[in-house]
Structures are given as structure tokens and as C-alpha cells.
Amino acid sequence: MNLLYENLNDIKLVFRNFLKWFVLSLISGIGVGTVITLFLKSLQYATNVRENNEWMLYLLPFGGALVSYLYFKYGKDSSKGNNLIIERINEGKGHIPFRMAPLVFFGTFITHLFGGSAGREGTGVQIGASICARIGEILKLNKLDLTIIITSGVSSGFGVVFGTPIAGTIFGLEVSSIGKMRYEAIIPCLISSYIGNYIATLFNIQHSHYHMVDVSSKDPVIFYKVILCAILFGLVSKVFAEFTHFLKKVFSDKIQNTSVKSFIGGIIIIILILLIGNRMYLGLSLELLAKSFESPVIPYAFIIKLLLTSITLATGFQGGEVTPLFVIGATLGNFLANIVGLPISFLAGIGMIGVFCGGTKTPLASFVMGLEIFGGGNIKYIFVACVISYVFSGKSGIYTSQKNITIE
Template sequence: MNTDASRTGATSYLLLMAKWLFWGSLIGAAAGCTTAFLITMNDIVTDTRKASAWLHYLLPLGGAVIGFLYRYFGSGSRAGNDLILEYIHEGAKKVPLRMGPIVFVGTFITHLLGGSTGREGAAIQMAGSLAEAVNRIFRVNKEDRRILLIAAISGGFGSAFGTPITGVVFGMEVVALGRMRYDAVVPCFIASLLGHLVTTLWGIKHEHHVIKQLPEMTALTFGKVFLLAALFSLASVLYSQIRHGVYHYCSKHLPNLIIRGFLGGLVIVGLTLLIGSRDYLGRGLPMIDQAFEGTVPPLAFFSKIIFTAITMGTGFRGGEVIPLFFIGSTLGNVLAPLFALPVSFAAALGLVGVFCGAAQAPLACFVLSLELFGGKGMFYFFIVCIVSHLLSGYHSIYPTQQVYEPKSRMFNLKPGETISSVEKGRRK
């Protein structure tokens, strides 16, 4: 009987692994193709906008069109990434299949006309709708549906940034603070790796930066890095608060999505004319490059916070990771001479540190630093990730993240509370 039971157990295990490999491959291949297409189109429309400076004046019209799409065709898709996290937690809703096409169109319009967004949000939402298609076709059970949506997050993130290992960890970690979903490791690994390989086969080249010089490893240097990490965490909190503040204000006073998008675009155009620069439109990749190479305007990081918070808070589509990279790298650049640290080193710390505080995923962000910068300065990045994560408290760009375990016993939180509910309780 023991032999038969062992054989049955081994067979079940092999079937389970085969199932995860098959489903993870489907999600990864699909995510890679859609993300590659998204990145290609983003590059094309960015070049088009740069060649036609007048296009950004149409941003209010673009906001109205996006609002129209989500009001009449995408009501169940408005929450975006938060809807995917919400389904993973509760399993009460199905991810709309139309989420993928609608977010692609919305992201296309946003980037063409100069909205300050990135791409990972669109990549994750497209992968999420594809995972939902797999769920429906194969009639996947409730628990496995959740795992495949986690794999979709990994596939979307890994393919969007050319960081497959980070994609695996990010999907498993970002769902709930204090808990890693190790039961999803196989499909997450397959989806992220295959998604990355497929985008590579499409000829996609991801942006990577080089740390030209590392400071001497001394107690003073570690002290400086600790202080920098604290400042990066404050920047992440500032962005999260302004971003959610804009969203809540618009939800209360501008419930009509069409009017909301139009006014949001109008504000962005007005701010662009006010400061006399288009550097804060779109993804802002040239400014990130400049942050690693030379000097940037002292308030570039704050300008990007405002532009991105208004763009995302008023209903435009895309993602927030690249803008957070912009905010962090430019802040690091500005602080580098004050702390007597190499510019590229401080910019790299800021890029990772601000994103870590905003995403509440310290392990994924540490792995991100290894993949982006080849392991240079890993001890410093580890400090930045830990400090930024701890000091950022319960502020996040993903309000539906659950708090599985509080960061400290000092926080009296109920199991399963979301970032959103914690913030509401703080405001009372």
C-alpha cells in the first residue's frame, strides 16, 4: 500500500508540474508577445510625439477618449492592476477579458500625447486578461486561477523590463506584504522567463544603466547610504500620497471619467507651458540617462512626481515603475554631490530605493538591482531596500495589497487588511 501511495503521489506531483509548465508557458509566451508589441508601439509613438511638438496639446482630448472607453466599455477594468490583486485575494471577481485591449489603447493614446506614465501596468493587465482566458478555456479551479494571475504579474513585469528573475520574485511578493507565494514559483518562473525570451526574440532592447564608480566600503559610506535610503523612502511616500490624493479628489468631485480625463490633460498641458519644458512628458527615459551621466534640474524629481500623479490620478493609462525610476535616479543625482558620492552610484541607489518604497517589495527590488547593475554594490542596495521598505510605512502604489504580517509589532493591524484600508483608518 505504501508503494502504491508513493506512486500515486509521484504521479500527481508530475501531473501538477506538467500543468504548471503548460499554463505558465502559455501565459509567458502571450505576455512576451503583447509586451513586445506594446514596447515597440510606445517607442514609435514617442518618436512621433518628439517630431511633432504640437501633439501634446491634444492630451485633454486623449484623456476624454480614454475616459469614454472606460466609462462605456471598461467599467470592470477601471481598477487595473488593483483589480488583479483584488481577485487574487478574494476570488470574487473575474478579470475582464477586455481589460487587455482597452489598456493597450489607453496606453497608446497616453504615450502618443505625452502623459507621464510607464509601461508595466499595461503589460501586467494585458498578461492578466490573457491568464483569465487560460482560466476560462481550461476551466481552472478557484485556487489555481489565483496562482495563474500571480504568474501573469511575473510574466508582465519580467518581459517589460528584461529582468526575468525579478519578475518571478515580484509576482510572488507584491500580492501581500509579509508573505511570499511559494506555491506559485513554478508558473511564475516559466511565465517570467519565457516572457523575457519572447520579447528578446522580437528584438526588444531594454534600457540598462552602468554604475561607473563605487565608493570605498567604509562605515561612513554605509552611513551615507542609510541616510539616502531614508530620503528615497520619503520620496516614495510623497508620490504615493499625492497620486492617491489626486485619485480620491477626482473620484469625489469629478465622477464623470470623460470630464476627468479632459481636465487632467488640460492641467498637464498647462504645467508644461508653465515650466517651459517637455522633459516630464512621457516615460522620461532621456532624463534617466542624464541622471547617470551628468546633472539634472534640482527639482526634476518633484516635477515628475506631480506630472505622474496627475496623469495616473485622472485616468490615463500605462504604468508607474519607469516614472518612479525617473524620480529616484534624478533625486539620487541631485543628492550625490551633497553626500560626496559618485553620481551614477547615487542615481542607481535612488532608482531602486524609490521604487522599493512605492511597491513594498524589498526582495524583488534587491534582485532588480542585481539584474540591472550586474551585482555591483550589492551590499549598498540591500541596505537601501531594507531601509526604504521599513521607513515607507504602509504607503504603496497598489492600494489593494494585503498586509499579511505587519512590519512591526507596533502596528496593530488585522490580518488581511489592505493598504487602502490602513490609509483610511489613519485618516479617521
Template structure:
């Protein structure tokens, strides 16, 4: 009887814990999903408006200053962005301010309206972290529970904004520490990501469908098989380039940000430099294809993520998008890095497919997720994202791209608050638990200040 009583008590305690978590986890995820729906709806409308009113680009420097002033007056710790959230998960302290959600949402929409080359992931992650932190304060959660709900907030924002709930859950756990995943929060983050995605969809938000026609090659017996050795080798070669592109992007932002800080010590004026540079770049390149998200172009044959899955001449589009995005993020524009990274990866994949003789849509899909995997140090999450976006048929190639790009991107990345649990390569001074910003300093790179935000979304920049 005593044994039965112990079991009964354990069951009741577990049920109460589930009910307690459900009471604040699902409403939190629903709030994040709703705000992500508002955000995506606004992005669609401002992008369409910018396409039909190209003269808005001239006001980009003023828009940047307005956003800079808003953060100067009201932002305070919210300026920390994604890195602040990651830091709070590792070492709960002051929390993530609730004002971060409306600030970053409005700032990102303004950035896109006037043509800044930024993303949306950082915005979604910061919305999720801000709302989750607010719920943590409301329910007076302890430090361990705060860590879990902040991870759930990241998962909710990421899963909803991209329509990839499984990748959102894995990303929230994987982005914290390089080389190790803590699965203790698996159920809460999965529940939050799935709920937020469902709520976002329920509001009528639909994500762009990507289609990869390639479905395997015939083997020696004439049957279609999911892996071709020569094709896999070529994908591996391209993936080295994807990893190096990740490294180039992250280091460009981290190295240029301090330079712009020295050139313009007034933070709220700094985005004006990025706005002016963007206008100059448009005149140099002769196209506006590299403004905004870049998912679709203003013209049918313009450089865009969607068009990279088809034939066309987009040889250097990936590099121009990198230049445009670095100019915006390193001067303080809000919006994030991830969608620009998708553009860079898909564009580079399109270019390399011609060089290596690979199916264009396949390598564009691999590059799409692999460059992000290298920049964010999240190869598993990006593999799941590839499956959710492109289907499981080519998962071997997708995983190969993500894993190799992750290894080739070195000890760098867009989130400097990440901890290194398992170093990618042996280094006498890099130890477990070290923040990525410290590792960059030790391997001879000029690391930015510890409060720097690489984005979102990137200052931490906001979303893709």
C-alpha cells in the same frame, strides 16, 4: 512492493501535474511576452513621433477624453486595473476580464503619444493578469490554481516589460502581502516570467542598458572592497529621502483623486483636466522633459533617467516629474507609476549625490529602485531588479536603499489592495490580513473608495 507502488504512483501524479501546468502556463507566458513586445515596440515609436511632433501635446485633453469614453463604454470591471488583479488573487471571484489587455494597451500607447506622464508597468501587469485569467477560464481551473496562474501572469508581464525575469517572479509573490512571501507559486511564476522575457526578446525587443561605473572603494589595505562604511551610511541617509519620496508620491495620488472626482463627477471627462494641467505645467517649467516615460530626453542634455547617471544640473527634476505624473494619474490617465518612479528615484539620487558627496551613478541607481521599493512595498523584488539592471557589484548599497525606503514609506503605497501580513510599525488597530486601503483610513488618512485604482503603472494605473 507496496511501498514501491506508492512511490511510483506519486511520481506519475507529479509528472502529470507538471505536464498539465506546462500545457497552459508556457503558452500563457508566451502570449504575454508577445503582447509586451508589441506594447514596447509601440511605445518606442509613439515616443519618437512625439519628439518630432511636439504639437501633439495640445490634443492631450481630447486624447484623455477618448480613453475615458473607451473605458466608460467597454471597461466595466477592467477599470479596476492592478488592484482588481490583486483582489482576485486574494479572493477569486468574477475573474479579470479579457478585454482589460487590449483596452489598457491601446490606452497607454495613446497616453504616451500625446505626452501624459505615465509609465508602463501597470499595462504589462494588467496584460499578464488578463491573459492569465482567460487561460484560467478556458481550462476551468479551481480557485487555488487561479491564484497561481494570476500570479504567473503578473510575473510574466513585469519580467518581460522590464527585462528582469527574476525580479518579475519575486514581485508577483511579494506584491500581494506586505511583510510576507508565499513561495508555493515560486516555480510557476519563475517559469512564466523567464518564458515571457525570452519571448519578448525573441521578437527583437531590447531594453535600455544602464551602466554604473562605480565598483567599490579601496580599504585600509589598498584593495577594492564592495562596502565602505561611510559610503554605506550616506546611502542610508539618502534612502530615508527615497522612502519619503515614495510616500509623497503615493499619498499625492490617493488624496488628489477624490478631489478631482468631486470637481468632475463624470469619469470620462476627468482626464481632460489632467491634460490641461499637463499643458500648463509645460509652460510653467519651460520644458517637455517630464512628458511620457522619461527614459530618454528629446535633447541630449534634457532631464531623463539615462542622463541622471551622469553629471548635469537636474536639481529639481525629480519633483517636477512627480507633479506631472500625479496630475496625469489622479485624473484617470492610463499607463502606470513605475517608470515615473524610476525617474523620480534616479533624479533624486542625482541631486543627493552632490549634497552627500557620493558617486552620481551609484546613488542614481540606488534611487532608481529604492523609490519604487517604497511605493510598491516590494524591497526584495526591487533589490533583484537592481542586480539585474546594474549588476551585483553594488548589491549592498542597492539592498540598503530598498530596505530603508520600504520602512520609511509607511503604511501607504500605490497598490491599495495589498494585504498587511506584518505591519511595518506597531499600531493598535492595524491587524494581519487587513488591506492597505483600510490601514490608511485607520492611521488618520482619507482613504479612497475601495474600487479606486492607483494606476497603472497607478484608477489602478498601468505600467512603468
């Protein structure tokens, strides 16, 4: 009887906790999903306006200076971006200001409106975390529950941005610490991510789709070719992360005024674009990403995108790194395809996921994202690419506040 009584108590406790987190995650998912939906629609608008008015690129220095001034005047810790969120999740202390959401929303909109080379996942994560932190404060959640709901905001924000709710769930659990998963937040992350994605579908948010041709899983030569390419994907993600961190330090040391730093960064980007003579590297570069799956692109396209994105982020413009990592990886895979004798769409897809994995240090989330985007036809190669790229990217990642459990 005692055993039965204990089991009944356990079931009641589990049910009570599930019900609590279902309600909380429903609230956070609706809130984050609604705001991210508005954010994605605003980015599409900004991109369309910029592409139809090429002269707007010349306002990039002024837009960057304005955003940096707003962060300097009102942002406080918001300027730390994703690293502030990761620190809060890891250490369980500190404050994520709600002002982070409107600041990063506006800052990313301006970056894309005038042509900065940046992504959107960083914005989604920051919006999700800041909204959920505010919800937790209003509801007066305890320290652990507040950390959990913030983590669910990360999952929801990431999942809604890319339309990948399962990858979003795992990303929130995996991103804060290398070598550790936060399973205590798995239910909130799952529910919040799915609810957020459902909200996005209600508003007809359309996510990009790419076709990756299936290749034989029985040919050992293909297996070894993928390993070789995955090593390069890992090394390139390492170069991107370290080069971006290096530029941030250089610009910060040399130029103390953040608005001036962004103004100069905007000028540098304009000069580079005029020299390159092609504007497909601006913004998200989704056109270039799609082309990488269809036909050969110039061999050094991944270098150009890497350089422009590093300069954009290092000089104070807002956005994310993941979509640029997708573009860098896909164009690199496109370049390697003819060299190693593999289909373009296949290696572009492997490169897209591989470089993303090496840059974010999230192998499980990357693997699942590959399956959500491309299906399971190449599951073996997607998994191998994630593992190899993760290893060869070393300690370098785009998030400097990630806690590395594997070397402690």
C-alpha cells in the same frame, strides 16, 4: 516498502504537477510575451511620433477624454486596474475581464502618444493577468489554479516590460500581499516570465541599460550615507503614493464625469509643461533617466516628475507608476550625490531601486531587479537601500488593494 511506495507516489504527483504547469506556463508566457512585445513596440512608436511632432501635446486633453469615455462605456471593473488583479489574487473571487487588455493597451498608447507622464508596468501587469485569466477560463481551471495562472501573468507581464525575468517572477509572488510570498505559484511565475522574455528577444526588444559605478564595500561612512539617502527615498515614495491617491480622490469628488476629469487633467499638464519649458518630463522620461546616471540634472527634477505623474494618473490617464518611480528615484539620487559626496551614477542607481521599492512594497523583487539591471558590484548597498526604503515608506504604496499581512 510502504515508505518507498509513498515516495514514488509523491514523485509522480510532483512530476505531474510540474508537467501541467510547464504546459500552462508555456502557453501563458507565449501569449503574454507576444502581446507585451507589440505593446512595447507601440510605445516606442508613440514616443517617436510625439517627439517629432511637438504640437501633439495639445491633443492630450482630447486623448484622455476619449480613453476615459471608452472605460466608462465598456470597461466595467477594468478601471480598477492593478487593484482589481490584486483583489482577485488575494480573495480568490471576482472576475478579471479580458477587455482589460485592449483597453489598457490603447489607453496607455494614447497617454504616451500625446504626452502624459506615466509608465508601462501597470499596463504590462494588466495585459498579462487578463490574458491568463482568459486562458484559465477557457481551460476551465479550478479556483486555485486560476489564481495561480493569473499570478503567472503578472510575473510575465512585469518581467517582459523591463527585461528582468527573475525580478518579474518574484514581483508576481510578492506584490499582492505585504509580508507574504505566494510560493504555490513559483514554478508557473518562473516559467511564464522566462518564456515571455524569450519571446521579446525573438522580436528584438531592446531594454535600456544604465551603468552604476562600483564603490568600496569596506568604507563604513558610505554605508551610513546610503542609509541616510535610503530614508529619503522611502519618504519620497510615500509622498508620491499618498499624493497620487489624494489627487485621485479630489478629482473624483469634484468632477463626476470621467471624460471631463481627464480633459481638465490634460489641460493642467499642458500648462505646467509650458511653464517648465522642458518636455523631457513627458511620457516615460527615459532620456532624463539616462542623463541622471551621467551628469547633474536640475535639483528639483524629481519634484516635477512626481507632480506630473500624479496628475496624469489621478485624472484617468492609463499607464504605470514604476518607470516614473525609477525617474523620481534616479533624479533624487543625482541631486543627493553632490551633497553626500558619492558618485552620481551610484546614487542614481540606488535611488532608482529604492524609490521603486518603497512605492511598490516589494523589497525582494526590487533587490533582484537591482542586480539584474546593475549587476552584483554594489549588492550590499542595493539590499540596504531596499530594506530601509521599504521600512520608511510606511504603509503607503501605489497599490491600495495590497493586503498587509504584517499588521494583521
